[in-house]
Structures are given as C-alpha cells and as structure tokens.
Amino acid sequence: MNRPTDRYRELAARYGTPLYVYDLDLVDEGHRALAGAVPEGVELYYAFKANPHPGVARALREDGERPCRAEISSPGELDSALAAGYTAAECLYTGPGKTASELEYAIGRGVRIFSVESYTDLQHVGAAALRLGAVARCLLRVNSAGAKAATTGIRMMGKPSQFGIDSETLPELMPLLTSVPGTEVVGAHFFTMSNAVDEAGLVGEFERTVVSAVQLAEEVGLPLELLDIGGGFSSPYAVPGERAEYPKLASELERILDLHLPEWRSGTPQLAVESGRYLVGGSGFLVSGVVNVKDSRGNRFVILDAGINTLGGLSGLGRLLPAAVQLDGEEPEQRASLVGPLCTPGDSLGRDVQLPELAPGDVVVVPNVGAYGVSASLLGFLSRPAPVEVLVRGGEVVSATRLELVRTEATGAAEVAAR
C-alpha cells in the first residue's frame, strides 16, 4: 500500500480523522467519462443516494457541457438537490415507499416527475398532487419479465421485487394506470442492474430494455414521452482501481436507438440514464487514523478510527465490505484485518488486507469511496461523530463540513407531515 501522500496527512492533521476528501476535479472526470459513454441528447441523472453532498452535486450540474439532472428519493435528497442549485423541474423522484407527507413536500416544492413502482404508489402520488392542485407526470417503473441474467453486476429486476410493476401485469393494469386523477403517465423507467463491469453485458442490458419498452408501447400503449433506461455503470468501491471503460457503448446505444426508436434524436422519446457511483465514486477518499495494532492467535488486527459507522457500504443490507486501503506505490509488508473501533465483530472493513507496516498514529487512505460513503454508513451506531467531509478543487480546500445527528423534542405526527 502506499503511505498517504503529504496532502492527506496535512488534511488529517488539520481536520482530524476519520475524514472524507472529495476532489471536485475527479468529479468532473467522472462526469466527462459518463458523458462520453452515452450518446449526446441522452439526459444524465445523478443518483443522489450515491453522495448527497451539495458541493459534489453542484459540480455535476454546473461544470461540464452536459449538466446532470437529479434522481432523488427522499425529502433530504430533494433539499440537497435544491441547495446544490438544481431546480425542482430537474428532479426525478423515485422510490418504492413514497409516503403522503414526502410526496406533498416534494410536490409543494415544485417536483413534478415521479417514477412509480405500483398502481397503489401511483394512486398515492395522484392523491398528493390533487391535494396541492397539481398534476404529477409519472414514469412507470417496469420490472421486465424474463430479463436475462447479466454477466456481472447487481441484478435488480426480472425477479420478484418491491421495485417496478411486473411487465406481465401491464396489459390488465394499463387502463387503470392511465386514469389516476392527479397524474399523467408520460413514460417509463427501467433500472435493471447496478455495477456492470462488462461492456457487452451493459450493451445487452440496454438493448433488452429498449426492446421491452418499445414492445410495451406497441402492445399495451405504454406512453414513451420520457424513457429512462437506467444505468449500471461500474466503478470500484473502497479498493484501488479505475472506473470501467465503455468505449463502444455510445455508438452501440446509437445503433440500438436508431433501430428501435428512430425518432429519438429529435427527442421522441427523450432518453435518460442514471448513475451514482460512476460519476462520483472515484472522487472520494477516506482518511483514517490507526488507533492500535493488535496480534491475536497469529492474526493481526489494524484498528482504525473509521468503522462501519463511517464506511458502512450498505452493511445493513448484509453486503460484505471488501474494503482495502490505497497503496500509493508502496509494497505491502503485511496482511491483516482492517477493523473499526465499534464494539461488534461486524465492524470489519476488510479481511486479509495488504498493508504497510503500521503503528498507532499512522494514517491510511481508502480510495474510491466518493459514492456510498458517509450516507450509506451506520452513522448513528455507537454514537460516534460523523466524519468531516472536505471538498477540494485544484488541490485547495473549498469547504469542510460535518453532518450531525441531533436529538430533538418530537412534537408528533404533525411535525412529520409538515416535513
């Protein structure tokens, strides 16, 4: 591994550890990579769940030639998007469990495009829109039947799921779906997989999505004003490495779209893709201090001040973290378990990790954690403070902030409804 560069050491000395550093120049790099991987004219949506930090999100809207729009899933993500300069009209609100209060919050702030995951979800959106005298433009999220298993990545559709409307039910449901007061169904949303390393697999996935959308448009009248074909763009997570490259994807997608949706270049339908990790994963580094090094029955444990409360990696979902630390060119001198400070054996960031010789007071850097870092962590667990998040641009610190969980007096359901 490498020892952290002086830059990280300086930041650690200045702000303390654990510390996240997001490099906005690298956010721009991810943005350019995605823009280069999909044809011009296809809208790019930034999935705020990857990293809702407004400074990161702002860079994706304001910098570069193809400003991102916002894919959001909660009032908090909406607040972040608005704080980052996105207009409500640029937001697509998604999620399988949208509550009445959050829908009213979103519609009240001007959000009009919603992805709906079921007939009842659509009714909930419609009811909230009616209460506010609005009409919500809805995309039907489709869970395609028989979607072929992709070779790599995390498959999210084609099986029983809380996400999307089972495509085989659409013929029967369509008349109901298109007559919900307060809503207008304007398109479709597919998000079939995440993290597809293999370009051919990703192309195949998009082709199946487009074919399926066109078939449903022809056979059951699925409206296609806006067609969000999802994502799946891959980037390493918490281990060294580069984001996947998709050199043929743009031309392959153009071929697929020209074939199946010949009017797409003039915006019929308007096409969109979504990404979180590909845009921002590579921009983030977790700088963590070594608190202790301990040997136990022939195994070494390097105990950091960052655990799954700081880099959770969706650990609540039972996904094992394969975290490693950045080596920066140095030869590894030992293998050890990289663990956090929490009182649970689950607080493990990586087993059998290659490390340099480390002692208390040293600092290590985990790369590629710009996505699914702080906000995907067990922030409240064991009541430790959240890490500082530092934004840098051109090597200079632009901002340093820290999320804080604060216990306040609960005033009841009305408070929730107001929010």
Ligand SMILES: Cc1ncc(COP(=O)(O)O)c(C=O)c1O
């Ligand atoms: C609907 C939707 N959009 C976008 C994303 C972002 O995925 P990724 O960060 O892999 O691009 C997800 C992730 O689960 C998702 O469910």
